[in-house]
Amino acid sequence: MSEWKEWSISEAKAIEGGTVFPCLTQIELEDCPKLEVGLASNLPSSEDLSMESSSKMAVLHPGTQQGTATFFPSLVSISLKNCPEVESLPEYEPHSIVKSLRLWHCGKLFKNRMHDLQRCFSSLERLEIAGWEDDSFPDDGLLPTTLKRMEINFCSNLQRINGSALQQLTSLEHLQILYCSKLQCLPEQGLPTSLSRLSIKGCDLLMTRCQEDGEDWPKIAQIASVVISK
Secondary structure: OOOOOOOOOHHHHOOOOOOOOOOOOEEEEEOOOOOOEOOOOOOOOOOEEEEEOOOOOOEOOHHHHHOOOOOOOOOOEEEEEOOOOOOOOOOOOOOOOOOEEEEEOOHHHHHHOHHHHHHHOOOOOEEEEEOOOOOEEOOOOOOOOOOOEEEEEOOOOOOEEOHHHHHOOOOOOEEEEEOOOOOOOOOOOOOOOOOOEEEEEOOHHHHHHOOOOOOOHHHHOOOOEEEEEO
């Protein structure tokens, strides 16, 4: 759909309060380089939203610029991959039902609006980040404490995991770190005591430190499942 530029919803607009796809539960948009606004109006049944390689799209819905999530009341999962111009996510009420958020290479979103995660996704259980551009992650107070699984993947600039922020994740059970080649060590504060599974792959600087005779071994020895590989 390389030439698709906008949604055509004139017929639905003619009906007051009309809904374009009232029963649609899953939305997948891929390779829409000219699409600037991701979604049509009012998708009350949509639970799963996935968008990939939409290089011009700046917002998921015009309403997100006014801070409303009334168009996505049932959304449970959001996945954005290679959408570098997206600047904001839907802003939810404190009791949001979104459980899973995957953000891959969303440069403007990482810089502008990541601080909204804790406030707008208060029920989030899974977070996957790829292509984070800063040398440290996460910022203090950035992530909701409801997180049970976090994946940090392909962050070539990442050198440090913020230990104080990680300690706030008291429900975290699974931490995965993949191909973060500059990551030097695990946090001095250690990892959350709730963690039962740790997966590290393609992080050469960490591999030696996380062996049984390594400097970081005392930080992970109590974790039930530890998998470290090249």
